Amino acid sequence: MGFYDVLQQWRSFDFNGFFTEVSATSVEAILAKENLAPLDFLTLLGDAAAPYREAIARRAFKITRRQFGNTIRLFTPLYISNYCENVCPYCSFGCRQTIDRRTLSLDEIESEARAIAQTGMRHVLVLTGEAPAKTPLRYLADVVDILREHFASIALEIFPLAGDGYKELIGHGVDGLTIYQEVYDEYLYKGYHRGGPKEDFVFRLDAPERALKENMRAVTIGPLLGLAQPVSEIFFAALHADYLWKKYPAAELSVSLPRLRPLVGEFKQPFYVNDTQFVRMLIALRLFLPAAGLTVSTRESADFRNNIVSLGVTKMSAGVSTAVGGHLDSSSVGQFEIADTRSVQEVNCDLLARGFQPVMHDWNSKLS
C-alpha cells in the first residue's frame, strides 16, 4: 500500500464537521499526551487550540531542543535550468510564461558552485524545471560530480524520477531530495496541472518513497501553501511525512511550509495563510512529528524568520537567488520573489545573536 491509498481513506473526511466537535477539553487532553495521533494534530490546527498557542509553542521549543539541540542547518539553492514543460500557473518558470530561458553549462555550474562555496556554505540544493531534454540524467550526474568537489551535502529539487534515476544520482553523491506535492487535494491538483508531465498526481506523490527505496538519506516534502485549503493541505503533508517516517525510520524526514510569493504573470492565489496560521501549523507539526526537520525558506521575511526560529525550525535557506545563474548574474528572472534577501553571513550572525548554532558544514564528512 502506498501513500495514495492512505490519502484515499481521507478523501471524504469532513474537516468542517470535525472542528465543530472539538472543545477546549479535547485540546487539553492532547497536550497531556506524549505521542499525537493524526486527529490530535488536526485538533491543534483548529480555533479551539488558539488559546493554548503559548503552551503549544513552549512544548514545540522543548521538543526541538531535545531532538536537535540549538542547531539550525543552512543551505543555499542553486538553480541550474528554468526550462519547463509544465503549465503550473503559480510559477514564473511555467511553459506559458514569457521569460528568457537557459540551462547552465558545466563551466557555469563550476563558477556558481565556487561563488556559493566562498560564503562558507557546504550544503547545496539543486533546482530545475521539468524539461528532461534540456536537463537529462547524464547532465544532472555531471552537475553532481562538479558539486561534489565543493559541497558536503547535495540535495535535489527537480522533477520526479523513476527509482533507477534516483539510484544513479545517489551513486554520484546526492544525499537529499526535496519534492513538494504542491497540492494534496487531487481534484484541485488536476485543475492546476493541465498539460505537461506534472499532470500525473500519483507519480509525483510517490516520488519521495521511490527515492527512499533507493536509500536517499534525506527527504523533504510539503504543500505549496496558498493553492488549496491550507488546513487540509498541511494535514495531508503531515500524514505523508508520518507514513514515510514509519516505513523508512532511518531516513531524515523534513516538512517544509512554503507560502506562495509574487511571481511573473497574472496568477492570483485562491487561499491565504497569515502569519498566525503559519505559526499554528509550525508548532503543531513539531508536536506531531517530533523528530522531523522543519524548513522555513526565504519566502518568509528576515524579521519573521528571526521571530519564529525558536518554534521548531531546524533548516533554513540563506544567500538565496531563485534565478538560473543568479549567484553571479543578478539580471535574470527568478522563480519567485524572495522576502529574505540576507547573505549567508547575515543569517549566520542573526542566528548566533539569538543563541542558535548555524550549521553550514557537515562535520561528519570532514572527520571521515
Ligand code: SF4
Ligand atoms: S513549479 Fe516546477 S514544474 Fe511547475 S512550472 Fe515551476 S519549475 Fe515547472
